[in-house]
Amino acid sequence: MRNIAGLNSLNIGKVTLKNNLIAAPMAGISDKPFRNLCHRFGAGMTVSEMFLANSDIWHTDKSTLRMISSDDVGIRAVQIVGSDPDEMARAAEFNVKHGAQLIDVNMGCPAKKVNKKLAGSALMQHPDLIKTILQKVVGSVDVPVTLKTRTGWNKNNRNCIEIAQIAQDCGVKAITIHGRTRACLFNGEVEYDSIKAVKEKVTIPVIANGDICTPEQAKDVFKYTQADGIMIGRAAQGRPWIFEEIAFYLAHGQLKKNKTIDEVEQIVLTHLEDLYQFYGEYKGLRIARKHVNWYTKNYADSDQFRRLFSVLSNTSEQVKTLKAFFSQIRNR
Template identity: 65%
Template sequence: MLSELFTIGNLTIKNRLIAAPMAGISDLPFRSLCYKYGAGLAFSEMFLANSQIWHTEQSKQKLANSQELGIKAVQIIGSDPDEMAKTAILNMKSGAELIDINMGCPAKKVNKNLAGSALLQYPKLVERILMSVVQAVDVPVTLKIRTGWNKANKNCLEIAQIAQKCGIKAITIHGRTRECLFKGFAEYDSIRQIKQYISIPVIANGDIIDPEKAEEVFQYTKADAIMIGRGALGRPWIFEDIAFYLQYGKFKSEKSIDEIKTIVLLHLKALHQYYGEKKGLQIARKHVIWYTQNYAGSDHFRRLFSVIDNANQQFDALEAFFQEIKF
């Protein structure tokens, strides 16, 4: 079922498995792996609606990239309708085929600027932002939200209806309020309700970390697609695992140590090439922690890996680690 095509505006998505936009994670090397291993769509990390920093290397790296394997989808974040529109235009002119608006980030440094999930408190401003962005670009615009600001103020259905009225082409709902952050468990009743009241595609998000959970969420919410975030950390092949489970009703064979080693080393090489050795070294460390965290006795390796300051030594250390756990 999740292998079926679906559409967002004029775009055809090859399946219903989507890689979430994650700050500091969803760069081109990571998105490429998610695409390679079964994601139908992968969003870039947040692009700030602040023209004063657009000239920086960090901002330039978040723009749509010609090397993208799939649809070029960029998420933008901010609170000023005009700046959000300008940001959407910039990204569209740089090649973005889809613009996603972030109204779900719960981080304090984001919310204090009235961006991310803080906007859920102000439906009128939400409407102004959505209208401004939709009218500014010729590509589909989507929206990502949480269920509300806190449990006493769950207004996701109201926001979803505003989004549809404004011309938003799909909406993703993370099944937590802003107050919840990432604590406790995501709930899916809100997503199920929204699906019953709006006609644009609804994408379910939150705590989808394995094939069984993916099937449960999809069946219960009747969502058009599911979005996976933290479940893909250290396991970008989770998308093909989910697709296999849903098609055949059984788990896909676990990847061998050699297969995982190949993926990790390819990811490492891509990071070094994309960012340069200095920054590539730093970013590689967190990904390697995720790739290796479930292996017995890997704590010592991760501590050693975190202080390596040479690209070749990172590769050598990983080769030695995988050779050791293989036997």
């Protein structure tokens, strides 16, 4: 039994998470430095950026950077994406061989470039193909396989209950549902009713995803859907400490004190240093731009700073400018 507040450990097959708060796999965002931060701030599990089930590109620099390594912190979970059952099975095997402890199958991505290859949420139109893919992937590895999906292809074709039942029958150990159809992309209200309905129909853990941005929302989603876990995506951008805020609220019934300017500055500087080290200066400083944009967007008069930061072309300038920005905020 889960406690009323919602926070608890979570078993996915033979893998046990320290809590049921999960950092979503986000393309171009959930790299190793970002996952490390989410783990540090209390995520029970973080999931890698999606790994393409196309063996022709597995040895490229881009794929190598996306791969999990045995020195990754926490549970090593990798999301794979594709539409060919045999390639998906090979992608699962390849990642387990390189240290993955859990494989997540992407059937939720709404991006056109993914969907036109019949991958991601486009697969929701083809339950028979979903069944074949899941059977092949589950049969190819000895680690838990999970599925991430949406409520359906569009509002006239919601089939998340059917897909969840297929997944359970295939041996999938948990399902995450983003509470929108593919047609909705990231717009409109999340269908928590659909997540609740899936939870009532399957016995594997159900993880709720979509527009959970505050500790209060997290508690409400747990209570309404009865989900076994929640997955946080965009709300962790520029706020990776949201996991500890939610955990604190669920445990104590009150909000955790906001981070001080000094604490936020230290987090951002650490994140930048990790990005420079992980990617090298050229790529690291470019990736740093979007993260700094998220970290600073809610401060008054930050527009000018963000415009300036977006054109800086060496790491020492970025660090110096960022420190000056936080110094200004402190002196107000």
